[in-house]
Amino acid sequence: MSTDSSSFQLTHTITLPTQRSQPVTVVAAPGVSDPDFRQLISLSSSFESVETLNSCSTRLNVNLEFSDVCRNAIGSSLFEQWLNNIQSEKGLLADGSLYLKQVLIQGVDMFGKRVGFVKFKADIIDKETGQKVPGIVFARGPAVAVLILLDSEGTTYTVLTDQVRVPIGRPILELPAGMLDDNVGDVIGTAIREVEEETGIKLNLDDMVDLTSFLDPSTGCKVVPSPGGCDEELSLLLYRGSVSADVIKQLQGKETGLREHGELIKVRVVPYETLWRMTPDAKVLMSVAIYEMAKKQGLLPLKYTDPSGTSH
Numbered sequence: 001m002s003t004d005s006s007s008f009q010l011t012h013t014i015t016l017p018t019q020r021s022q023p024v025t026v027v028a029a030p031g032v033s034d035p036d037f038r039q040l041i042s043l044s045s046s047f048e049s050v051e052t053l054n055s056c057s058t059r060l061n062v063n064l065e066f067s068d069v070c071r072n073a074i075g076s077s078l079f080e081q082w083l084n085n086i087q088s089e090k091g092l093l094a095d096g097s098l099y100l101k102q103v104l105i106q107g108v109d110m111f112g113k114r115v116g117f118v119k120f121k122a123d124i125i126d127k128e129t130g131q132k133v134p135g136i137v138f139a140r141g142p143a144v145a146v147l148i149l150l151d152s153e154g155t156t157y158t159v160l161t162d163q164v165r166v167p168i169g170r171p172i173l174e175l176p177a178g179m180l181d182d183n184v185g186d187v188i189g190t191a192i193r194e195v196e197e198e199t200g201i202k203l204n205l206d207d208m209v210d211l212t213s214f215l216d217p218s219t220g221c222k223v224v225p226s227p228g229g230c231d232e233e234l235s236l237l238l239y240r241g242s243v244s245a246d247v248i249k250q251l252q253g254k255e256t257g258l259r260e261h262g263e264l265i266k267v268r269v270v271p272y273e274t275l276w277r278m279t280p281d282a283k284v285l286m287s288v289a290i291y292e293m294a295k296k297q298g299l300l301p302l303k304y305t306d307p308s309g310t311s312h
Helices: 047-051 068-075 077-087 187-199 245-251 272-278 282-296
Strands: 011-015 024-028 059-061 098-111 114-126 136-139 143-152 155-165 170-174 177-179 234-242 265-271
Touching: 068 077, 068 098, 068 114, 077 114, 077 136, 143 187, 143 245, 143 282, 155 187, 155 272, 170 282, 177 187, 187 234, 187 265, 234 282, 245 265, 265 272, 272 282
Parallel strands: 024 098, 143 234
Antiparallel strands: 011 024, 011 059, 098 114, 114 136, 143 155, 143 177, 155 170, 155 265
16 A cells, blocks of 8 residues: 555544444545644554543544544544533434434644644534535634623623634724633633633632523523524623722723633723624624523522622
8 A cells, every 4th residue: 555645545444333344434525634634642552542432432443554634633522521411311413313323533732732723524424315515614612702791880881802803804802801711611610711811801600690590401501603504602701890980980991801812802882782793703693692581581689780789
């Protein structure tokens, strides 16, 4: 067999508990095995190490020609969580009408030594028609955002970040937000850290309310902004406090973010009353909707609905 990467296709086989008679082929797209990707995460290429990835009861049969990038992509928490989702009680494979035939790993982006994003194409087949279900996936995992309400001299303000967003080609006003390190990450801890990094505001753990916890349990108590192409699940949190007019002035236009990581962020403070019209950010609009409904139905403590009830 030739060692030229163009002369053979790197493959890997997965046997899922839900379809043991139909093994899944995982394939590396051209260029994926570039050496720049070979330090994706600290996983050994031995069978023993690969077998430790079996938290979702998935048997991994390793083809030793399989590239490091694909081995590490399927060993990442992102891909593992996707496998868990499709095999869950309400997952795509639950009723047996669909099956997973092949996964094409198209790319992996690293955040240091951790897998940050995985792009892949999954061939999900409808058994009745034999047709593929659309299955292009951008896996980025769970994240958290915080709706910060600050009451000052009779007006409630919201703290937003104004930052460059290359994917949409322009800056956008958004809620302070950040990605969790893994699927069991500290949601509130991550939220507090991201708010401080992006706005300079230090929040207290006990003052946070999880807005998404008010959703029906069948939703997983998360919101999914773009399920047609991305696996991202968001937890939306709320903080409300009272501050002086000077604090509002100090926050307005403040430059923040981790400059060494390319974060070019300015803080913007806008009246809550006009917030829903100020930005197309889905995190903002979803947070406002849940907050208003939770307030209307009396699900929030008094201090989160009435400025006179705050103690900050």
